[in-house]
Amino acid sequence: xxxxxxxxxxxxxxxxxxxxxxxxxxxxxxxxxxxxxxxxxxxxxxxxxxxxxxxxxxxxxxxxxxxxxxxxxxxxxxxxxxxxxxxxxxxxxxxxxxxxxxxxxxxxxxxxxxxxxxxxxxxxxxxxxxxxxxxxxxxxxxxxxxxxxxxxxxxxxxxxxxxxxxxxxxxxxxxxxxxxxxxxxxxxxxxxxxxxxxxxxxxxxxxxxxxxxxxxxxxxxxxxxxxxxxxxxxxxxxxxxxxxxxxxxxxxxxxxxxxxxxxxxxxxxxxxxxxxxxxxxxxxxxxxxxxxxxxxxxxxxxxxxxxxxxxxxxx
Amino acid sequence: xxxxxxxxxxxxxxxxxxxxxxxxxxxxxxxxxxxxxxxxxxxxxxxxxxxxxxxxxxxxxxxxxxxxxxxxxxxxxxxxxxxxxxxxxxxxxxxxxxxxxxxxxxxxxxxxxxxxxxxxxxxxxxxxxxxxxxxxxxxxxxxxxxxxxxxxxxxxxxxxxxxxxxxxxxxxxxxxxxxxxxxxxxxxxxxxxxxxxxxxxxxxxxxxxxxxxxxxxxxxxxxxxxxxxxxxxxxxxxxxxxxxxxxxxxxxxxxxxxxxxxxxxxxxxxxxxxxxxxxxxxx
Numbered sequence: 387x388x389x390x391x392x393x394x395x396x397x398x399x400x401x402x403x404x405x406x407x408x409x410x411x412x413x414x415x416x417x418x419x420x421x422x423x424x425x426x427x428x429x430x431x432x433x434x435x436x437x438x439x440x441x442x443x444x445x446x447x448x449x450x451x452x453x454x455x456x457x458x459x460x461x462x463x464x465x466x467x468x469x470x471x472x473x474x475x476x477x478x479x480x481x482x483x484x485x486x487x488x489x490x491x492x493x494x495x496x497x498x499x500x501x502x503x504x505x506x507x508x509x510x511x512x513x514x515x516x517x518x519x520x521x522x523x524x525x526x527x528x529x530x531x532x533x534x535x536x537x538x539x540x541x542x543x544x545x546x547x548x549x550x551x552x553x554x555x556x557x558x559x560x561x562x563x564x565x566x567x568x569x570x571x572x573x574x575x576x577x578x579x580x581x582x583x584x585x586x587x588x589x590x591x592x593x594x595x596x597x598x599x600x601x602x603x604x605x606x607x608x609x610x611x612x613x614x615x616x617x618x619x620x621x622x623x624x625x626x627x628x629x630x631x632x633x634x635x636x637x638x639x640x641x642x643x644x645x646x647x648x649x650x651x652x653x654x655x656x657x658x659x660x661x662x663x664x665x666x667x668x669x670x671x672x673x674x675x676x677x678x679x680x681x682x683x684x685x686x687x688x689x690x691x692x693x694x695x696x697x698x699x700x701x
Numbered sequence: 702x703x704x705x706x707x708x709x710x711x712x713x714x715x716x717x718x719x720x721x722x723x724x725x726x727x728x729x730x731x732x733x734x735x736x737x738x739x740x741x742x743x744x745x746x747x748x749x750x751x752x753x754x755x756x757x758x759x760x761x762x763x764x765x766x767x768x769x770x771x772x773x774x775x776x777x778x779x780x781x782x783x784x785x786x787x788x789x790x791x792x793x794x795x796x797x798x799x800x801x802x803x804x805x806x807x808x809x810x811x812x813x814x815x816x817x818x819x820x821x822x823x824x825x826x827x828x829x830x831x832x833x834x835x836x837x838x839x840x841x842x843x844x845x846x847x848x849x850x851x852x853x854x855x856x857x858x859x860x861x862x863x864x865x866x867x868x869x870x871x872x873x874x875x876x877x878x879x880x881x882x883x884x885x886x887x888x889x890x891x892x893x894x895x896x897x898x899x900x901x902x903x904x905x906x907x908x909x910x911x912x913x914x915x916x917x918x919x920x921x922x923x924x925x926x927x928x929x930x931x932x933x934x935x936x937x938x939x940x941x942x943x944x945x946x947x948x949x950x951x952x953x954x955x956x957x958x959x960x961x962x963x964x965x966x967x968x969x970x971x972x973x974x975x976x977x978x979x980x981x982x983x984x
Contacts, residue, residue: 395880399796402789403806406854409847410809413816413824420827471723479720488724490972495731497964499908501935502957505942506734509741509950550730557727581713610817612911613939637819637911644823645915660823664816671815 413664421658423651432658438623440643445655447662449623453633454663457541457615458608460629461548466601469553470590473560473600478572478586489558496554504617507547512538512618515546519630533628539620542629547614556604563596563681564589599677606670610663612637636663735961742958745951750959754923755937758946765956767923768937771838774925775917775933776907778842783849784899790850791857791895792883798862807858810851821847822912830916838924838931841917845906852905856898860891897974904967908960910935934960 424432428445435446476488516538526532567589575585590597620632621642636659647653749764756763790806797803821844829840864887872882888895910933918930919937934956941953 392879395878395883396793396797398880399789399793400802402786403793403802405786406790406806406809406813406850409850410812410816412828413820416824416827417820468723468726471720472727475720475724479717490968491728491731494965494968495727497904497968498731498734499910499935499960499964501908501910501938502738502960503734505938505953505957506737508942509954510733510737550727553727581709583713583716584709586716606815610815610819612817612819617939617942637817640819640823641911641914644826645918657823657827660820664820667815667817667820668812671812675811 414661417657417661417664421654421661423654424658427651428655432655433662436623436625438639440647440652443651445652447636447655447659449625450634450636450639450659451662452625453541453619453623454609454635454637456633457544457548457619457635458605460541460545461552461608462601462605464545464549465552465556465604468549469556469600469604470560470597472553472557473564474586474590476557477561477564478589479582489561492554492557495550496558500551500611500613503547503551503614507543507614507618511547512543515540515543530627531629534626534630536630537620537632539618540628540630540632541619541626543618544615544633544635545629547618548608548611551611551614552604552608555607556600559600559603559678560597563593563600563678566596566681567593593681595677596681599674599679599681602670602674602677606667606674609670610637610667612641616641636660738954738957738961741951741954742956742961745955746958750952750955755921755952758944758949761948763952765932765934765937765952767920768932768934768956769959770923770925771917771920771932772907772934774838774927774931775841775845775913776903778838778927779845779849779906780899780903782843782846783853783902787850787853787902788857788888788895791854792861792888794854794858795861796879796883798858807855810854813847814851814855817911818848818909819911819914822914822916825912825916835928836916836918836930838917838927838929841913841931841933842927844912844916845909848909848912849902849906852902853895853899856902857891857895860894860898861887863894864890893974897971900967900974901971904964904971907963908935910939914939 424445432445432447433451434448435444436448437444437446438449439445472488472492476485476492480488516536519536519538522532522536571592572585572589575588580588615635616638619635619638621634621638622632623634623639624631626633640656640660640663644653644656647656749762751764751769752766753762753764754767755765790810794803794807794810825840825844825847829843830836868890869882869887872886873879877885913933913936917933917936919940920930920932924931938953938956938960941949941956944950
């Protein structure tokens with residue numbers, strides 16, 4: 387294997403692999419370089435202040451961080467139980483014949499382009515939400531979650547759309563993770579007289595790291611989702627708890643204002659938001675992959691241990 | 702049967718019902734989106750849509766021929782960048798699986814796959830728009846390519862790892878070099894799967910909007926120049942949907958319908974191809 391042409395093959399293909407590494411590093415370096423002007427000028431105040439006024443040269447990015455985190459957390463609260471329910475139904479409960487079509491349909495949910503969700507959200511969902519907000523009982527409107535005038539556009543629409551978009555990602559990873567739980571583990575639970583719920587809870591507990599990883603992967607998707615959110619969240623840089631209030635996210639401000647940024651400082655401030663979005667999603671995604679991977683590996687090893695003696699006895 | 706047992710059975714049934722219901726809950730928005738896209742989109746989808754240029758506000762009719770051609774150009778450019786890099790780096794990851802550099806490449810691919818598409822747009826703006834002071838189709842294609850590379854690379858890797866080691870060893874035993882064994886025996890035996898992966902990756906980037914907003918920008922006119930701003934179906938749909946005009950909303954729905962048809966066709970094609978693959982493998 388030490389022949390020179392084999393070394394050439396290794397270096398040749400490795401070069402293309404290097405391209406991927408270079409792109410990732412270049413994204414980080416380029417974003418940092420371009421946002422240096424803003425980092426230098428505002429420092430940490432950029433992330434501590436609330437006023438975003440490009441005309442006056444005031445850039446405080448806290449509302450965007452808030453909007454991104456709030457919408458993503460709300461989306462996860464809605465999507466996690468549903469995604470886990472789907473994963474459990476497909477992998478544990480439904481008849482084999484039903485599996486492929488259900489998998490296909492949930493994957494279709496992920497395949498529909500973000501912009502199509504956006505068009506639907508903006509032209510169908512938002513008017514529907516506005517109607518609900520108008521008809522909302524005044525007694526409940528005193529609660530901080532439902533306060534404010536009925537715009538339709540706002541946090542509720544964004545969280546709902548995000549939840550729909552995140553479900554297929556979390557549920558497909560959760561399904562994979564459940565698949566890696568040894569069958570013996572479930573059979574053991576049933577042998578002890580467990581009900582379906584108890585057996586599945588045992589499997590979920592066994593797979594808990596991977597399940598958390600699946601949910602985090604969905605979180606990473608939600609943080610970076612751009613078009614659908616931009617079209618329904620109302621694009622108002624103000625921190626609010628109300629689900630009815632129009633707000634803004636980091637991805638949305640980039641989509642909306644980037645091509646209009648007239649001066650260098652404005653552009654640099656926007657790129658700094660991009661940099662932070664890049665770093666946050668990088669951390670969330672790496673952590674979630676680590677969790678999923680640490681779950682899948684020991685399972686595969688123990689599965690191998692089970693298989694080997696069985697094969698020997700068969701021989 | 703004791704009371705506790707009955708309660709346990711009851712909770713178990715409730716749980717099963719909840720899981721079944723969550724499948725239905727997820728399918729409701731899918732049905733809603735598809736219903737509205739088809740029923741609204743079909744009204745504006747006609748021959749003109751595919752052959753005419755957009756018309757100014759107030760004028761009836763018009764189409765999106767410039768955006769459709771633009772999208773084709775952008776996706777082709779993206780594929781041109783991404784397919785060679787993706788396939789060859791996928792080959793590297795599978796042939797040298799277990800080496801430290803292969804793990805690094807895999808980490809880079811997964812990281813890149815998770816980078817929000819809008820951030821990729823900002824990156825390409827910095828490297829391919831700002832230096833030339835010009836939005837261009839080339840920059841847009843580059844952005845789509847960067848999004849596509851990790852998908853192609855990971856699919857290629859996973860499919861090559863499924864090829865039985867005996868095939869590679871057979872070729873090597875006959876005196877083939879490593880490169881020859883890989884390119885004439887290993888890769889061709891996984892080719893169908895790799896092509897399926899590429900089709901799915903194309904479907905995904907064809908629906909991308911965010912990375913094009915400030916790289917390819919948009920263009921009201923018919924353009925095939927790679928160094929000029931170019932229109933795309935997705936960005937045009939975005940602009941039309943955000944406008945206050947009913948007529949443009951209809952056009953946006955029609956554009957959305959075209960996008961959904963592209964995605965559905967690709968997914969179905971890929972599904973049939975993988976089913977055939979699985980059939981071949983099990984025999």
